Amino acid sequence: MTDHCLRLLRQHRRLAELAAFPFNFDLDRAAHGHLEPVRLASGGSLEVVAGCDTGGTYFVCPDGSLLYADSEGSAGIIGSSVDEALEIVIGLPGWRDYLDLAPADGEEAILARVAEIEDEIREYHGIDAERAELRAALGLPDRSPVDLLGRLHAALLRTEPDFLLLNSDEDCAYDLLDPHPRPPLWESVRHEVPGDPAGEPLTTWTRLAADQGLTELARVALIRRMDEIFMDQSQLLRPGSRKELDLSPLRLLAEEFDGLGDLRQAERARGLYTALQ
Template sequence: MTDHCLRLLRQHRRLAELAAFPFNFDLDRAADGHAEPVRLASGGALETVAGCDTGGTYFVCADGSLLYADSEGSAGIIGSSADEALEIVIGLPGWRDYVHLTPADGEQAILARVAEVEDEIREYHGIDAERAELRAALGLPDRSPVELVGMLHTALLRTEPDFLLLNAAEGCAHDLLDPHPRPPLWESVRHEVPGDPAAEPLSTWITLAVDQGLTELARVALIRRLDEIFMDQSALLRPGSRKELDLSPLRWLAGEFERLGDRQQAERAQHLYTALRK
């Protein structure tokens, strides 16, 4: 865990002001908290350390990873430490415009996109002298945009399962910041089944994941499934019916959450089950 840069920002007002503008990592906004109460599904600690002018919030997690949550219900890890995240935030002004990129896109495409975004920023204010000053003061290396995009991509892929952000009151999950596909649960579970594993019911893989100690992977899959049902209850329609619902998936979800000791999610599933029975 490294937070050297964060400590320097807290100690030196000039550096904090540079981080806030033009790099939109504003320590003063930490006092405002996030737009809504949030927590990690895994139960890990969160420390609010900064915010941005669009209502987003930066959190340091228990292992030092830095999580960003925007004001529209998306969240993701952007660095394995505060120092790494600040490398990305400072080195890639407008970093949110790059979350769809991967190293597989190639150097030419990455550099072209970075040039496009940074030219747009320069139409309104400077970033080059400010970036050089802040990097030097914080002791950050002068990494290429290609390397920084690779670091951002790696960090984003770590968001699930351990850093899934929830609305604390309602229990629903935030979307991912990025569009990159994640492997299905069955790829992480060490078990072979005859035929197509994707055709197996989710319950098969949940049971195996829990039995193998992959609790957070199971929890994420269950929460995502419950959220899907909340958003679209037609997913419960019995085959061939336009009105009759099969509520057994909700009872199963409630039972699985109980098995994980996740009372809030179990109650969510049970409340929806009760409401739809009326």
Template sequence: MTDHALRLLRQDRRLAALAAFPFDFDLDRAAHGHVEPVRLASGGPLEVIAGDDTGGTYFVCGDGSVLYASSEGAAGIIGSSADEALEILIGLPAWGSCTDLSPEDGEEKILARVTEAEDEIREYYGIDEERAELRAALGLPERSPVELVGMLHAALLRTEPDFVLLNDEEHRAYELLDDLPRPPLWEAVLERGRADLALLRDGDAAAGEAVAADPVRRRLALRAAQFDRAEGDLGLLRRLVRAEAGSSMTDELRLAAVLIGLHGDSRDLPLLHEVRETDFDTHCGLSDVPGSEADGAELREWAREMDEAMFGTDPADEPESTWIELALDQGLTGLARVALIRRLDAIEVDQGLLRQPSDPDRLDPSPLGWIAEDFERAGDLAQALRAQRLCVALQDTAWDRAAALLRQAELERRAGELDRAVRSLARVMDALGDGADASVRDWRRINFGLFIAREHYELTGALADADLPEEARALFETAEEIRGVLSEPAARGVRELAEATADRLAAVS
């Protein structure tokens, strides 16, 4: 991380003026900040260091990288340090027209693009003498446009996942500065699984035990085997399916059963039946496995049909949610977060993405609930609430609206938005009081009533802890009223929490 050139600019007004014009890196504009409040999705620090005459802003990130954000909602890394960014800005004054170039485009194409763009600039003002003077004064090397484009290309590709810029009010992501191709999420997710699959195929006993015993590594190895099938895998698949059954019914358990079935060996039927009977969920989830009287051809046909319907051999055909879940499982939180943000942004812009294939006239808001859960797993409650609030807005029955609002209240409480959580719980009760909607008629008699009462008590405790005794007492009264109309089992289920909450409330009254 170097900022020698930046420090020289800050110390020398003549050099700073030259950087501002004609190279559009104006230190004085830093005092104005960006056109709107922004933050990094990763939570990393940002410092404004300069601006340009279009309203764009240059930021230094925590590791020294320089992020440029336009006033039109695009952002990206343009240098691994302030010095590198200045090299690019001075060496490629028309760098904005080069963001789609890569070293693979070749010298001829790169030089033609740069020459054309710089000739257009020269029609209005000079850049050559100014560039030579500024480079010399700042101690920057004289690099060819081809080398500078390579540096810019490498910097832009580092934008995701660590340097994605968000509007700090709406939490939407800025678009990328470039349209460069990037590896799909599944490549990073499968990397560990492919390595473990190779270990299993090598026959390393200790490594095999470690993979089979680790739920995450096991799932990833099975996914790797899905997309890299080999005749010699039957033994390791048998081992993995036994281990995966310990996690009850999962997509990967079904996948393992299918991969085994594709080998068409009827001697595997007892194993599949044993796995099926692990527990109630596996019994239901694998109920369609052929019976003990089936032959190898029938087993293979069952597996082939399941494979075509649910799995396949192309990772690009898997739902993105599969890769997001597996990314979160192995700690690739940044990659998962960016994928979730981009997905949520797309849904906000086009709610038609939620249309049900079987009923195109209806929107299915359930993916928003899953997105909110994944954001919560990633530790991003602000984005989880953004998804959940949209989920609430799209519900069309009182029951679904009440359930979504209850979840929203929980997230608001956990995020410290206590006043909003109180209002959300009030909306829950309003939805349940909708006499025209029969879907909510029996909420008092079932566990939903228990969950509603529990959240009222939890929020009461949070209000008390926040030294808001009046609000806490008011909500506690509502909680007690709800408990009073619940079925006896449900009321018993929250009695201990109610008593503990009363004690907490007494301590602050």
């Protein structure tokens, strides 16, 4: 898909105002940027194109996907392009209330939740005439809520590994925007299955992933592990000890990041190692 809709919003003030209210896709907020400096773990570029009234920000990624980051430290892909994301934002006002839903929940449950949320929205302002006007002006199809929910769900599941968002100052990762489970790393790499794949060290799978060219998959797993230790250093306590730390996991993480060429994360691991010595 193209970003035809984004160009129309930028060219026509009336359409931009409709997108901003009641659909909370506000182009004017792009000038303020995000509330903190961020970057993609993969190193790809980000372009801020809009914001919302709760402090969230919409970013265009290198492949055209639209990434949404909220003000609470969560982020996720919500469309394969700005156009597709706008279909979802306009077709499912209050879309963040549906992040826990999946197509497997069934049409009845999805439609019931949508009806409930949209009735709540209508208590404060209109959405029906506004949605029809904006869809017509942007040339968007009138897709069913079930279809749109399926598209949103598929987009969210694409967030990792290629679109992991980091706080640029601390290099910590944003949480996923949705609660949907992802397969463990060992299911994503080619391997001879050991007795208990889940019991193997993480580095068994990150090294295999890297060897198979799945660099971002390995990077995400290592960053998530680094974040766990950063947030809870009691994980480094030696068994049976209340004070003695085993810092070898940090040294190993630094080596693994070096192997991936991620010098910033390697330095982060070494910095915490030094601080805890």
